[in-house]
Amino acid sequence: MSALTVHHEPDHGWETLLRLWEETEGPEGCKVEIIEGIVTVSPAPANWHNKIAWKLQRALTGVLPEDWGMYQTVGVSVPSRRGLYIPDLVVAPEAALDEPGNFIPGAAAELVVEITSPTNACQDRIDKAAGYARAGVPLYLLVDVWAPEASTVTLFGEPERDLYRVLQAVKFGEEIRLPEPFDVVVETAGFPVKE
Secondary structure, three states, rough: OOEEEEEEEOOOOOOEEEEEEEEHEEEEEEEEEEOOEEEEEEOOOOOHHHHHHHHHHHHHHHHOOOOOEEEEEOEEEHHHHHHHEOOEEEEEEEEHHHHOEEEEEHHHHEEEEOOOOOOOOOHHHHHHHHHHHHHHOOEEEEEEOOOOOEEEEEEEEEEEEEEEEEEEEOOOEEEEEEOOOEEEEEEEOOOOOOO
């Protein structure tokens, strides 16, 4: 199943896009996002996808500062890129969720994780990477199950404008280290690979 484009509002502002996003109801378990000014609905993630998300969540849980949380369904807004993304995992201070609504400003996120699916791999690699960098998210972890040569995990950091620097890239089966404030090694050997 592929992502569905719900509505494109090229001539309207951010508030109109937010209203359309809030009014769009996807089937249960689906994600409704705004990517490059287009409201999209993506299918619920597959079991292998959830398995990877859980392994990452388990690795990060013990190393988070006490006043930070890890969330699977909170939106991250990047109005300058006409985007409102729902990462597979987002780490942010709990205070960022004190505001009403169901999204936080991108600048409030400390780490975002996207796990590619066949339908969203290009968006995660290009559009969302640019959006997270533009928002100033310090770390972006891309788990690219659908990378052309082999499944990979890439840690991006040092955002500047719409670009990140690659801090580390590994193939599934290798370890990747997340720097401070996490300072944790994530073992990817148990990540399921595409069939």
